[in-house]
């Protein structure tokens with residue numbers, strides 16, 4: 109591992125190499141090149157490290173549907189909240205879900221009213237919790253992409269092998285490749301290159317994203333998460349753009365293999381199967397979600413605690429959908445910063461630390 | 477065996493004012509906190525004051541877990557209140573301590589906590605002179621909650637306040653940031669991370685008194701507890717109507733803390749500290765103060781992290797890359813109870 113100072117030096121050098129290339133790309137295109145990242149961790153890292161402010165003059169960096177909380181449909185959130193109200197149920201979740209507003213209320217508010225909501229950093233911990241509390245029904249919220257799904261799959265396998273009957277998962281897991289196809293098929297879309305999500309690719313492998321360049325002619329680079337990784341990946345994208353190429357390159361070979369992580373893919377396939385899923389901002393996308401296989405129905409919260417909730421519309425005025433497609437930046441939403449702030453969020457993009465609106469609010473408001 | 481177990485537990489009867497309450501007082505509190513003011517066992521402790529201004533501060537401690545690397549709820553309960561007085565320019569003298577204990581709590585743990593309070597009081601040179609104990613039914617509290625109140629006298633000649641802040645002043649911290657918050661988090665959540673992150677929990681009054689007696693240019697102090705450096709800097713900026721400009725490269729953060737926070741998507745600038753202060757000092761004294769902290773007070777990781785400029789209450793940070801990032805208050809990050 110590089111020391112902080114070495115890393116910073118490397119990042120500064122990458123930045124110096126990148127800027128002239130960004131200007132060249134802008135000249136070729138007659139406007140700033142538009143690059144999109146499809147991973148909430150990139151969204152955070154780009155804003156936090158100041159990369160966004162440094163490149164603003166010559167590059168247009170946008171966030172795509174890369175934050176799992178943000179792309180969760182309003183109706184699924186309402187279902188989760190309804191499930192929290194069932195007797196004996198303890199909702200287990202990663203922290204981000206707590207404050208996401210549903211149509212009428214949030215888990216945070218329901219918790220104050222007496223619903224039991226526990227925050228865990230790993231699903232295995234929730235399995236332990238279920239073992240310690242046999243009289244409770246522990247429902248883990250499976251909100252996430254390929255990155256978190258294997259851990260949820262493992263937790264179900266562990267609950268099964270320990271004979272636990274009070275642990276289940278509510279799966280609204282989503283897959284990144286199908287939403288990228290939906291994004292890239294949009295005729296209004298104007299994206300010159302894509303930063304591919306490094307964590308997701310450690311599971312799926314680089315090859316799983318070959319279609320981005322092969323079918324849609326968009327340059328793409330798998331990127332790591334240190335500022336220097338991100339800058340190198342942007343550099344590799346700009347090289348392709350200025351040379352008129354489109355390839356899917358691996359800029360995170362430290363961790364990402366061609367085929368990905370076989371074990372993780374196996375356990376995922378053992379427990380989950382692809383299904384259609386509704387995405388906030390995108391609507392229904394075929395084969396883009398993961399549901400728990402029938403053979404594991406005992407661990408499927410959707411089977412064990414069926415809840416019905418009415419059709420739900422996204423919050424009025426919230427432009428999360430447009431933001432998630434990279435069509436507008438967060439500040440173009442009419443509610444941004446006035447009605448919608450991190451302490452009273454209207455849409456999920458303002459709640460999650462990785463949400464585009466929250467990152468924009470936290471780090472970029474009133475550019476300096 | 478069953479009986480032995482019973483002897484090891486706090487019972488509701490420990491709080492009913494009868495024999496067990498008396499035993500708890502004698503065996504734990506009086507023995508460990510041993511001092512003549514407490515030993516009088518009167519309804520109120522009476523003590524002499526010098527002329528001048530007094531300062532008083534109170535805080536409740538509900539940290540979970542109650543034992544963590546680098547400290548425990550008892551140590552925290554002393555440091556928290558002592559540090560609040562110290563950063564206000566006061567020398568703490570006496571504390572009161574009030575315990576709300578859950579029925580069934582282990583007496584062994586109770587003794588450890590009481591011993592830790594006594595030890596920390598010795599380090600901070602303060603005494604516990606009054607206290608109270610209540611026992612509540614199982615589930616009505618979580619193990620033990622402690623409230624401490626501290627009184628002290630304002631150090632003569634010290635003048636601290638927002639009104640003294642002005643553009644050009646330098647901003648210092650006395651060491652690495654984020655340790656306490658992260659160490660609690662790692663205890664709480666079994667993340668499977670083998671970590672050496674130790675809470676920085678420590679009384680600061682000794683250090684602060686020495687600084688204030690030598691550096692009249694110190695204009696303001698704040699202990700960087702809940703919300704961390706970022707939230708506290710923002711609050712000060714808003715109250716004093718100035719802008720903070722911090723340098724990312726100057727911020728002291730341990731390598732281990734930096735690595736783990738990166739991994740978890742946390743920001744050390746928003747994590748609580750329990751032995752760190754932010755100090756604003758006149759530019760002319762900044763370098764000497766830094767040298768004094770590092771060399772005389774063994775706060776080797778102390779650093780000048782930025783300066784004040786005229787503005788409207790913003791906190792800006794120059795990133796290592798040379799970009800600018802704006803820091804805001806923490807907005808409800810779902811972290812466990814940290815103090």
Ligand code: SF4
Nearest residue numbers: 427428441448455465
């Ligand atoms: S600013 Fe708020 S309301 Fe607007 S898109 Fe973002 S989350 Fe939705």
